[in-house]
Amino acid sequence: MAKPYANPLLAVPSRPLPRIVAIIGAGTIGPDIGYYLKSALPDIKLYLVDVAQEAVDRAVQRCHDYAKKAVAKGKLSEDEAGKITRNIIGTLNYPDIADADWVLEAATENIGLKRKIFAQIEAIVRPDALITSNTSSLPAAEIFSQLKHKQRATVTHFFAPAWRNPVVEVIRWQQTDPAVIEYLRWVFCVTGKIPLITADVACFMLDRIFDNWCNEAAMLLDKATASEVDSVANEFVHAGPFFVLNLAHGNPIITETNTLQADLEGEHYRPATIFRSVNTWVTVPPGKRVEVDAKTTQAVRERLMGILFSQGVDIVDRHIGEPADLDLGCRQALALKKGPLDLMRDLGEKVTGNALLRLGKERPGMPMPKRPFAAYQDFLRHLLVDDVDGVKVITLRRPEALNALHDEMTDEILSVIRKHEKDPQVKGFVIVGYGTKAFCAGADIGRFPRMLGDAPAAAQYSRDCSRLLVHLDKMQKPVVAALNGMALGGGFELAMRCHGIVALRNAWMQLPEITLGIVPGIGAMVVPYRRWPQAASVFHGMLRQADRLKAARAHELGVVDALADDYAGLIKTAVARVAALSSGFRCIPDGAIELAPLSAIEPKAGSGQTLSAEVIGIMEKAIRAAAAAPSFAAALEIGYSAFGDSACTAGAREGISAFQEKRKPDFSKTP
Numbered sequence: 226m227a228k229p230y231a232n233p234l235l236a237v238p239s240r241p242l243p244r245i246v247a248i249i250g251a252g253t254i255g256p257d258i259g260y261y262l263k264s265a266l267p268d269i270k271l272y273l274v275d276v277a278q279e280a281v282d283r284a285v286q287r288c289h290d291y292a293k294k295a296v297a298k299g300k301l302s303e304d305e306a307g308k309i310t311r312n313i314i315g316t317l318n319y320p321d322i323a324d325a326d327w328v329l330e331a332a333t334e335n336i337g338l339k340r341k342i343f344a345q346i347e348a349i350v351r352p353d354a355l356i357t358s359n360t361s362s363l364p365a366a367e368i369f370s371q372l373k374h375k376q377r378a379t380v381t382h383f384f385a386p387a388w389r390n391p392v393v394e395v396i397r398w399q400q401t402d403p404a405v406i407e408y409l410r411w412v413f414c415v416t417g418k419i420p421l422i423t424a425d426v427a428c429f430m431l432d433r434i435f436d437n438w439c440n441e442a443a444m445l446l447d448k449a450t451a452s453e454v455d456s457v458a459n460e461f462v463h464a465g466p467f468f469v470l471n472l473a474h475g476n477p478i479i480t481e482t483n484t485l486q487a488d489l490e491g492e493h494y495r496p497a498t499i500f501r502s503v504n505t506w507v508t509v510p511p512g513k514r515v516e517v518d519a520k521t522t523q524a525v526r527e528r529l530m531g532i533l534f535s536q537g538v539d540i541v542d543r544h545i546g547e548p549a550d551l552d553l554g555c556r557q558a559l560a561l562k563k564g565p566l567d568l569m570r571d572l573g574e575k576v577t578g579n580a581l582l583r584l585g586k587e588r589p590g591m592p593m594p595k596r597p598f599a600a601y602q603d604f605l606r607h608l609l610v611d612d613v614d615g616v617k618v619i620t621l622r623r624p625e626a627l628n629a630l631h632d633e634m635t636d637e638i639l640s641v642i643r644k645h646e647k648d649p650q651v652k653g654f655v656i657v658g659y660g661t662k663a664f665c666a667g668a669d670i671g672r673f674p675r676m677l678g679d680a681p682a683a684a685q686y687s688r689d690c691s692r693l694l695v696h697l698d699k700m701q702k703p704v705v706a707a708l709n710g711m712a713l714g715g716g717f718e719l720a721m722r723c724h725g726i727v728a729l730r731n732a733w734m735q736l737p738e739i740t741l742g743i744v745p746g747i748g749a750m751v752v753p754y755r756r757w758p759q760a761a762s763v764f765h766g767m768l769r770q771a772d773r774l775k776a777a778r779a780h781e782l783g784v785v786d787a788l789a790d791d792y793a794g795l796i797k798t799a800v801a802r803v804a805a806l807s808s809g810f811r812c813i814p815d816g817a818i819e820l821a822p823l824s825a826i827e828p829k830a831g832s833g834q835t836l837s838a839e840v841i842g843i844m845e846k847a848i849r850a851a852a853a854a855p856s857f858a859a860a861l862e863i864g865y866s867a868f869g870d871s872a873c874t875a876g877a878r879e880g881i882s883a884f885q886e887k888r889k890p891d892f893s894k895t896p
């Protein structure tokens with residue numbers, strides 16, 4: 226099989242989506258996995274299997290309760306909830322699941338029990354039905370050793386709560402058919418998860434971090450109390466290790482998983498004996514902390530960092546997982562504030578070295594870096610890059626923020642383009658978003674507050690953010706934006722500067738900046754009027770009232786070049802568009818342009834939301850001035866300055882704060 230794509234959705238799936246799924250084990254995680262699957266694929270038939278009727282009934286009820294809660298919160302309609310809860314069948318009888326396309330085992334972590342379950346499953350289901358286990362620690366080679374048809378089996382490891390936590394580790398076991406692995410990655414990605422490939426080692430990738438983090442915390446109890454350790458740990462995680470252990474009743478789990486690691490890899494992994502004698506830790510909840518003296522803080526901090534760094538470099542050195550996956554998984558699955566490799570980068574070589582030195586002394590045997598510090602930092606953090614027919618496909622991957630752009634990410638895109646644009650083997654580039662929801666939700670709003678009230682700094686930030694876009698303007702090779710979902714704000718501004726745009730039929734575009742009390746400063750007040758003058762009135766509405774533009778309408782207007790029905794088709798269309806543009810494409814017109822009149826409007830969005838008249842005024846002035854500007858470059862400068870002006874308004878303060886506080890902005894009191 227050819228080398229798998231880094232972006233799971235580039236693969237053409239080797240089988241259709243599952244229709245019948247069975248989950249063995251009706252504890253907590255089993256029904257949670259079931260609820261995720263039913264939410265993403267409501268038409269499937271889902272069996273929840275266990276050995277006791279009460280457990281099965283509880284599991285089915287759990288799914289109904291989730292759906293009810295989602296309706297109460299307005300996240301689902303009654304109709305949608307009905308579709309999800311239909312066809313969830315609890316059963317004690319294995320023969321009921323004979324037709325299953327996929328059987329997921331989520332029973333107790335006991336190898337004998339798991340093997341017994343797999344023997345029962347294999348006796349009933351088709352030889353090509355997928356069999357996966359949700360074990361968090363036992364290698365696939367161990368649990369599946371007695372299967373007859375091993376090629377259809379592997380571990381798919383979810384994280385709590387499995388219906389909401391987006392990460393799933395997919396274990397690349399040597400006996401599994403590579404097409405099955407690629408199919409599982411595709412299924413997870415298409416259903417909203419983030420599949421991360423890991424090697425088939427004990428505890429895989431992320432639990433090696435989590436288990437050893439918790440074990441290290443317990444090992445530190447000779448230096449500090451549980452609440453002191455959790456207080457120091459707060460620098461790195463939202464909830465301290467002892468708080469999480471209490472929540473997850475995790476003491477026996479760490480004992481089990483670290484015993485496994487110790488037996489297989491060395492005594493330094495042996496679990497702290499205190500886990501056997503304590504049920505509940507006395508500690509502080511997230512957000513609260515106790516005072517810890519400086520000496521204890523340093524000792525605890527260095528050991529906690531040391532274990533993160535030690536496990537991080539070991540995972541990379543042993544190719545257990547990809548560096549970017551490690552950091553992403555630590556943030557998304559384990560709620561670490563930063564992944565170990567990002568933490569190393571941000572704290573620097575000296576702090577990292579000191580932490581590892583202490584760990585090495587106090588916990589001999591723990592893995593240490595095998596290469597220089599810089600070698601662990603040399604990877605793309607926010608992009609996946611694939612080659613499709615001589616075209617570099619760049620996937621924006623920041624699923625935690627719907628692929629929102631920040632300067633680190635735009636610098637990465639620029640570095641990939643610069644690396645390949647002179648290569649005669651490379652025809653051009655496609656930029657697409659990870660997953661099925663978003664191409665890109667715009668610029669990272671989390672970074673805006675620091676610019677509020679400082680016009681020159683905000684204008685400069687917007688100029689800096691434009692480095693990539695200005696580079697695109699000057700390129701000889703084509704770059705095509707493939708809109709796989711929503712393209713908002715800065716995301717749409719990126720697409721506008723690409724030399725072609727193709728889109729999924731259900732994609733849409735929006736410039737929501739006005740609803741944040743700012744103006745879109747990196748091209749949207751300039752580029753559309755030069756590239757698509759025929760659509761000027763549509764852009765007037767998008768800019769001033771945040772109107773949405775659906776892909777089909779954008780296609781009619783000539784903004785989008787072609788439409789596709791699914792992700793693989795979108796990439797194919799985008800690659801073909803690159804080929805078509807290889808013989809030449811038009812630059813964005815320079816010089817002054819005619820502008821369709823901007824008629825007066827009420828400061829209200831199409832949704833009815835009141836907007837800031839002051840910010841609309843800044844925008845209209847900038848649109849007019851940019852059209853009259855003597856050059857495209859001068860027009861862009863007008864956009865940067867207008868962004869700076871908008872960042873100093875009361876509207877911007879209200880709009881950005883409202884987004885951060887997850888509430889609707891109230892512009893009625895702003896000018």
Ligand code: CO8
Nearest residue numbers: 625626627629666667668669670687690713714715737746
């Ligand atoms: N920046 C940072 N985080 C974001 C962004 C963003 N642009 N968009 C979404 N997210 C985050 C959300 O905060 C959320 O995080 P968490 O799970 O931690 O709460 C996560 O992504 C998922 O989003 P939602 O839960 O909100 O998903 P929904 O499906 O409910 O809603 C929306 C999706 C409608 C897209 C909603 O997220 C939204 O309104 N996002 C903001 C979109 C926006 O306004 N974009 C424009 C930003 S401004 C811009 O792009 C200007 C560019 C100019 C740059 C100039 C240089 C300064």
